[in-house]
Amino acid sequence: MTLIIERIIASFLMITGLSYLLQSLVWKDLVKELLTKQTWLISWSLLFLPWGLIVVFGHNLWTTNWTVMITMVGWLVTIKCILYLLVPGWANFVKNWSDEFLQRYIKIAGIVETILGGGLLFLSFAQ
Template identity: 60%
Template sequence: MTLIIERILAIFLVVTGLSYLVQSLLWRDLVKELRQNPSKILLWSILFLPLGLIIVIEHNLWIGNWQVIVTLFGWLMTLKCVFNLLFPSWSNFILKWSDEFLQRYIQISGVVVAILGVIIAFFSF
C-alpha cells in the first residue's frame, strides 16, 4: 500500500507543480477567490482531508530516507485541512499580498512541488 501512495503522490505533485508554473495566473485568481469566500475553503479542505489522512494512516514512516517526505507531506496536508476547517480565516494574510508577489510565490511553489514529485517518483517507480 505504501508504494501505491508514494506513486500517486508523486504523480499528483508533478502535475500540480507544473500546473502552478503553466497556469500561475489562474491559481493566483483561485487563491484570491478562496480567501475572499471562506465557505469555498471548507469545500476544498473536505476534499483534500481524506488524501492527507490516508497518507498519515497508511504511510506514517519516520525513517531516515526519502519516504519521510511522503509522511511529512501527509501530515502537512492534514494539518492545513484541519486548520482550514476549524479556523477558515487563519491565512487571510495572503489577501494583503500583491498580485505579483502571489503569482511569484505560486510559481516558486510549483518548482518546489514538481521537484519533490520527481524525487518521490524517482525512488518509487
C-alpha cells in the first residue's frame, strides 16, 4: 500500500509541477480567484484534505530514507487544508503580492515540484 501512495504522490507532484511551469498565468489567476471568496478556499481544502489524510494515515513513515518526503508532503497538505478550513483568512497576505511576483513564485514552485516529484517517482520504481 505504501508503494502505491508513494507513486501517486510523486506522480501528482510531477504533473502539477509541470502544470505550474507551463500554465503559470492560469495558476496565478486561480490563486487570485480563490482568495476573493473564503468559500472557494474551503472547497479547495475539502478537495485536497482526503489525499493528505490518506498519506498521513497510510504512509506515516518517519524513516531516514527518501520515503519520509512523502510523509512530510502528506502532513504539509493536511495542515494547510486544516488551516484553510478553520482559519480561511490565514493566507490573505498573498493578496498583497503583485501578479508578477505571484507568477514567478508559481514557476519556482513548479521547478521544485517537478524535480521533487520526478526524483521520488524514480526512487519509487527503483526499489
